[in-house]
Amino acid sequence: MGILKPKEEEAASSKSMEPFPSEILFSQNPFGTQNYVLKGCHGSKRLGISQTQDHIMAERKRREKLSQRFIALSAIVPGLKKMDKASVLGDAIKYLKQLQEKVKTLEEQTRKKSMESVVFVKKSHLSAADNIDDFHQPLPEIEARFCDKSVLVRIHCEKRKGLPEKIMSELEKSHLTVINSNTVTFGSSALDITIVAQMDIEFCMTVKDFVKKLRSAFESLM
Amino acid sequence: MGILKPKEEEAASSKSMEPFPSEILFSQNPFGTQNYVLKGCHGSKRLGISQTQDHIMAERKRREKLSQRFIALSAIVPGLKKMDKASVLGDAIKYLKQLQEKVKTLEEQTRKKSMESVVFVKKSHLSAADNIDDFHQPLPEIEARFCDKSVLVRIHCEKRKGLPEKIMSELEKSHLTVINSNTVTFGSSALDITIVAQMDIEFCMTVKDFVKKLRSAFESLM
DNA sequence: GGTAACACGTGATAC
DNA sequence: TGTATCACGTGTTAC
Numbered sequence: 001m002g003i004l005k006p007k008e009e010e011a012a013s014s015k016s017m018e019p020f021p022s023e024i025l026f027s028q029n030p031f032g033t034q035n036y037v038l039k040g041c042h043g044s045k046r047l048g049i050s051q052t053q054d055h056i057m058a059e060r061k062r063r064e065k066l067s068q069r070f071i072a073l074s075a076i077v078p079g080l081k082k083m084d085k086a087s088v089l090g091d092a093i094k095y096l097k098q099l100q101e102k103v104k105t106l107e108e109q110t111r112k113k114s115m116e117s118v119v120f121v122k123k124s125h126l127s128a129a130d131n132i133d134d135f136h137q138p139l140p141e142i143e144a145r146f147c148d149k150s151v152l153v154r155i156h157c158e159k160r161k162g163l164p165e166k167i168m169s170e171l172e173k174s175h176l177t178v179i180n181s182n183t184v185t186f187g188s189s190a191l192d193i194t195i196v197a198q199m200d201i202e203f204c205m206t207v208k209d210f211v212k213k214l215r216s217a218f219e220s221l222m
Numbered sequence: 223m224g225i226l227k228p229k230e231e232e233a234a235s236s237k238s239m240e241p242f243p244s245e246i247l248f249s250q251n252p253f254g255t256q257n258y259v260l261k262g263c264h265g266s267k268r269l270g271i272s273q274t275q276d277h278i279m280a281e282r283k284r285r286e287k288l289s290q291r292f293i294a295l296s297a298i299v300p301g302l303k304k305m306d307k308a309s310v311l312g313d314a315i316k317y318l319k320q321l322q323e324k325v326k327t328l329e330e331q332t333r334k335k336s337m338e339s340v341v342f343v344k345k346s347h348l349s350a351a352d353n354i355d356d357f358h359q360p361l362p363e364i365e366a367r368f369c370d371k372s373v374l375v376r377i378h379c380e381k382r383k384g385l386p387e388k389i390m391s392e393l394e395k396s397h398l399t400v401i402n403s404n405t406v407t408f409g410s411s412a413l414d415i416t417i418v419a420q421m422d423i424e425f426c427m428t429v430k431d432f433v434k435k436l437r438s439a440f441e442s443l444m
Numbered sequence: 445g446g447t448a449a450c451a452c453g454t455g456a457t458a459c
Numbered sequence: 460t461g462t463a464t465c466a467c468g469t470g471t472t473a474c
Contacts, residue, residue, distance in 0.1 A: 047455090051461095056453060061306070062464070063451070069311035070268075076318055084449055086284070089291035092314065096298055099321040106328040147409035154376065182404040184418050187369035192376075196406050196418050269470090273446095278468060284449070285466070306464060 010038040014058060049210075080149060116118045142214050144208050146199075151176055163221065167193065175203040238282050266371065368421075368429050373398060375417040381407060389415065394438045396432060397425040 047055065074080055074088045077095050081087070140157030155167065164183060171178060175196040184192045199205075269277065296302055296310045299317050303309070362379030377389070386405060393400060398419040406414045 007236060014329075020450090052454085054462095055455095056258075058463070059453070060451090064252050064306050066311065067310060069315065073311060073318075076315065076322070086287050086291060088447090089288065089295060092292065092318070093298065096295075096314070096348075097322070098320055099318070099325060100298070103321060103328065105323055106325065106332060110328055110332055145408075147412065150404075150409055152408045152412075152414055153403050180406055182406070182416060182418065184402055184404070186374045186418060187372055190369065190374075192374055192416065192418075194404060194414065196414075210338065275471095276446095276470085280448070281468070282466095291468090308464090 027129055140218050142211050142218070144207055144211050144214070147155075149199040149201065151197045152198055153192040153193070153197065157190045157191050157218070159189045160221070163191065164193070166217060167195075167214075170214055171195070171197055174205065174213060175200040338405065362440050364433050364440070366429050366433050366436075371421040371423065373419045373421055375413040375415070376417065377413075379413050381411045381413045382443070385443070386415070388439065388443055389436075393417070393419055396427065396435060397422040409442055
């Protein structure tokens with residue numbers, strides 16, 4: 001094992017009550033006493049016999065507890081080569097830092113991934129999705145597709161005053177000329193907009209940037 | 223601090239070379255000797271003075287290293303209330319297990335999330351996707367959402383003769399009454415249709431089934 | 445043989 | 460007051 005090495009047990013029959021390695025008995029035993037006297041005259045306050053025993057036992061218990069923790073720790077730290085306490089602690093520390101870093105990375109990654117998913121769902125509402133929760137995701141959903149210089153924009157969002165104008169001005173800012181637009185209310189508070197536009201010849205942008213632009217415009221409006 | 227409590231320093235001026243608490247000097251010092259003799263006659267092999275000093279120093283170094291590790295460990299384990307060694311170890315163990323579990327969960331989650339993303343991309347045409355291949359996914363895209371008895375249908379498909387009639391008849395078969403419909407051509411061969419309809423009062427179906435029905439109707443047409 | 449790690453008993457200290 | 464924790468020196472074992 002290496003860590004738990006309960007010494008030699010001194011061939012002691014009963015571990016519970018024969019607490020001391022033989023030499024210590026001199027102190028405990030009120031007969032030898034030279035050693036006792038020496039220490040006594042040193043100025044220290046000595047304890048009674050039973051109290052000393054209690055103290056020893058308590059210390060043993062404490063040590064045992066610590067040893068158990070060390071064993072438990074070494075059990076869950078993978079790749080331990082050396083099993084001595086210092087190495088266990090050191091490797092545990094390294095492993096812990098490593099895990100923390102990993103969690104951090106994974107959480108960030110997951111966060112981004114779920115962001116992307118939301119964007120996906122926002123961008124394209126999945127009617128045939130198995131998950132019914134998809135219907136309760138935050139609006140607006142903005143979707144755009146390019147075909148040469150034509151642009152098809154679909155927006156599904158909350159009904160709100162001044163929104164069509166905002167969208168149109170945003171399209172103008174993006175150098176788009178509206179060919180056809182259709183706005184339909186759906187339910188009590190939903191708005192569904194379909195727009196076909198033409199992109200100015202000299203102007204060029206990616207679909208992604210365009211959607212981003214529209215989205216930020218929406219955010220500033222909310 | 224709690225952990226690092228380098229005792230009382232014994233008012234020792236130079237820590238480096240005055241290694242022993244006073245009473246130990248008896249053993250080291252070859253004059254008192256009763257204590258010495260007692261221990262000597264016990265059968266132990268005694269060490270030389272310098273070796274004993276080395277031993278003591280080595281042990282000190284070891285203890286110091288352990289203490290440092292303990293401090294380092296307690297520094298990276300969050301939410302430590304008690305700072306004694308056993309608690310530090312125990313909490314570190316709990317924290318470590320907790321972290322391992324978290325990593326496991328997160329890794330699984332990340333794996334699933336990326337799967338979902340792929341499904342999303344396959345199911346729904348992503349206009350703003352970075353991947354240009356998304357534009358070549360099989361049409362049609364059919365999307366529907368319900369709000370009480372209202373239905374919003376969006377279809378993006380290939381331009382094809384007799385398609386609007388087919389859709390309308392399909393809606394009728396699904397007991398839907400068209401309130402508003404907007405059909406727009408996009409590019410040279412794409413068709414974008416937006417329909418708002420009302421579901422007959424006595425009739426009820428899920429969005430999923432509805433989309434399935436529409437989709438199968440499209441397939442029979444192709 | 446020397447380096448290193450360990451458990452032990454012990455006095456001191458903090459609450 | 461007791462209870463608990465600590466650092467220390469020490470003997471012992473393993474490589």
